[in-house]
Amino acid sequence: MNKEEFLERYAIDRKGTNSLKWDKLEERFGDADLLAAWVADMEFKAPEQVIEALKEKVDFGVFGYTYAPESYFEAFINWEREHHGYEVKEEWMRFSTGVVTALYWFVNAFTKPQDAVMILSPVYYPFANAVKDTGRTLISSELINTAGVYTIDFEDFEKQILENDVKLFIHCTPHNPVGRVWTAEEAEKLLSICEKHDVLVVSDEIHHDMTFGDHTHIPSAIVAGGRYSERVITVTSASKTFNLAGLLTSQIIIENEALLEQFDTFVNSVNQTEVNMLGMTAAEAAYNYGADWLEGLREVVKSNERYAVEQFAEHAPKLIVTPLEGTYLLWIDLRAHIQPDSVKEFVQDTCKLAIDYGEWFGENSKGFIRLNLGTEPNYIKQAVDRIIEHLPQS
Template identity: 35%
Template sequence: MKYDFETVMKRYGCGSRKWDEMREYGYSEIDDIIPFSVADMEFAPAPEIVQGLQDYISCAVLGYSGATDEFKITTCDWVEKRHGYRPKEEWILTTQGVVDAFYQAINSFTEEGDGVMLLTPVYYPMYNGIRANNRTLVDCPLVRKGTRYEIDFEDFEAKAKDENTKMFILCNPHNPCSRVWTPEELTKIAQICAENDVFVVSDEIHFDLLMNGSKHTMFLSLGEELTKNAMSIIAPSKTFNLAGLQTSMVLIPNPEHRETFLKGQMKHTGNPKCNILGYEACQIAYKNCEPWLDAVLDVIAENKRVIEEFFAEHFPQIKIMDFEATYLLWMDWSGLGIEAKELERINREEAGLFFDEGYIFGEAGDCFERWNLACPTWCIEDALDRMKETYDKYLNK
C-alpha cells in the first residue's frame, strides 16, 4: 500500500503546543514551516487505524471499559514479533501515558528523599518526576566518545551502592542520545541494580523505532533473577503516532510489585483505566499496521541521510550523534561557536527552525539540538535551505 507521507496537516490552534509556539514568533498558517520539536509525528495515523476507529465507533457503546484479554494478548504478540521476547499477559497494567507510569512508579516504590538515578542527558520529564515528588536526583552522566554515548559503570555502581539510592529510571532506547543499550550493557545495569536493591523502571516507549539494523533487548528478557525488582513501560504512542490517545502498558512480573503499583494508581487516580479508543487503536495498530511502521522508518532514515549529506557539505562543524533508534536526531552544534541561547534565537527568529533545545535535557545538552525527523522529506529540505541562508551571514563574516 502507498501511504501519504507528503501532506502536512497544520495544527495551529488544535492544542498542539509545538505548533502554537511558532505563533509566538509570528508564524501562521500561510507559512510552510513545521516544528521539529516535541516527539510526535507530522503524519496522519495509518489508514487502517482511521478506518478501524470509524468502524468501531459506528457500532460500539462508549461506556466504561478496561483492558481486555484480547488487548493483552495482542500486546504480547506484538512484543514477541518485533522483539523476540514474550511477556506474560497477567503482567500487564495500563496507564494514561508513559510519563504517568514513571511518576506512578516513583510514588509507589520510593519515599520522599530517596535517590533516583538517571543516565543524563535524558528526557526532561524524568527529572521533573523526581523533583516534583521530592525525591533526590542521582545524576549519572553518560560519557561521550566521539559520536557515541556510553555508560560510566564505575560511577553508576558507586551511585547504586549509596544506601539512599532506591530507583533507576532507564530510558531504552535512550532519548535524546539515540542509543539502544546492548544486552551486555543491560545485564551489567541489571546486576548492579539487583545487588544493591535498586528498583529498575525501564521506559521502552521508543522500542519499535529502530534504525540501521539495531536490535532492542527488552529489559525483562534478562530473566527472573535479574528483573524481580523491575518493570517495563511500553506503548504504541511513538510507534504509531497515537500519543493523544494516552494508552500505555506497564509490565510487572513480580505479583507483589504489581499489587503495589495498582494500589498506588487507585490511591492517586481512583480509576486506573485508559481511553476506550486508545485500547482499540492499539489493537488495530499491532494487528494491522506493521507495513505502515516499516514505511515510516524508511522516511525517517531518508530524512537523516538528507541532513547528513547537507551537513557534510555545508556544516561540517555540526556533529551528528550515532542514530540507533527513535526519530529524534541528536546533534552537537557547539562547533559553530555560537552559545546555546543565541542558537535558539537565531533558529527560531531568523531561520524558522523549531528544535528541542539540547539544554532542556540536562547540562550536557548545551549547544545541542534535537531534530524530530518524523515529517515529510520536503520539510527537512526546506529547513536546510533556510538554515544555510541564515547561517551564511554568521559563519562567513
C-alpha cells in the same frame, strides 16, 4: 511498504487542527511562525485499519465504561513476542493514560520522599520532573560523549548509586535524545550494577519499535535470559510508534508479584479511571495490522536522517550529529559554530525553527538541539537547509 508509498498515503498537514506541535508555537516558543520540528509526534496519519477500527466504534455511537478486552492483550502480547522476543503474561499488565503519568506513579509507588532516584543524563526531561515534582532526590550520571557517540560511564553510575543510596533508576531504552539502542552487554552491565546494589529499574521502552539496521532493542526484562526481570518495571505504548499520543493509552508490565501489589495499592489511591475505549481500539488495531505501516515510517525516518547527515557533512562538517540507532529524534551539537547562549536566538529568530533545546534534557547539553525526523522530507530539507544557510562559520 516503501517510503514513497508511505508518504503518498499518510503524510498530512496538521496546522489548525489543535496540534500541540503546530498550534501552540506562540505559547511555547513565543512565535507562531516557526517550522515545528520539536515534540515527538508526527505529520502522518495512522494505519487505515486503526482508522477503520475507530470508525466502527464511533458509528456504534456508545462510549460507556469499558475494559481491556482479551483481544487487546492478545494483540499486545503477540507484538512483544514477534517484534521484541518478550513473552508477556496478561496478569503482569496494567494500563495508564500515558507513559509520563506512569513514571510519576512508579516514583510514588516504589520510593519515599527524599529517596534518591537516578537517571542517565541527558534524557527525556519528564524523567527529572517525575523525580523532582514528587519530592525525591534527583541523581544524574552523565553519559560519556565521544565525538557524538554516547556511552554509559559505568564507574560513575555505580559510584553515584553507592554515594547516594539510590533506590530507583529510570532507564530510557532506546534512548531519547541520544539515539542509542543499548547493546546486550551494556544492558547487562547496567542491570547487574542495579542488582548488586538492590536498585529497582523502571524501563521506559516507548521507542522500542523505532530501531535501525543491526541495532536491536532488548527489553530490560529479558536481558541475560530474564535474570533481572524481578526488579524491572516496564512501560511502553503504541503511541510513539503509530502516532497515537492523543489517545492516552500505554501499558505497564510488572512481573514481580510483590512489586505489582505495591503498584496496585498505590495506583488505587490516586486513579480510579478505566481504560480509554478509543485508545485501546486504536492500539489493538495498530498491533494487529501496523507492521507494514511501520516499515514505511522507518524508511522515511532513515531517509530524513541521511539527508541531514549528508548535508551537514558537506556544508557544516564541524557540526556533530549523533548516529541514529533508534528513535526518530536527531541529536545535534552546534557548539563548534555557535556559543551555547546564542543557540536559541539562532534557531528561533534566524532559522525560524521550533526544536527541543539540549538544556531541556540536561544541564550539560546547552548548545545541542534535537530535531524530530518523523515528518515529511520537505520539512526536514527546510530545517536542515536553514541551519546550513545561517550557520556562522568558525
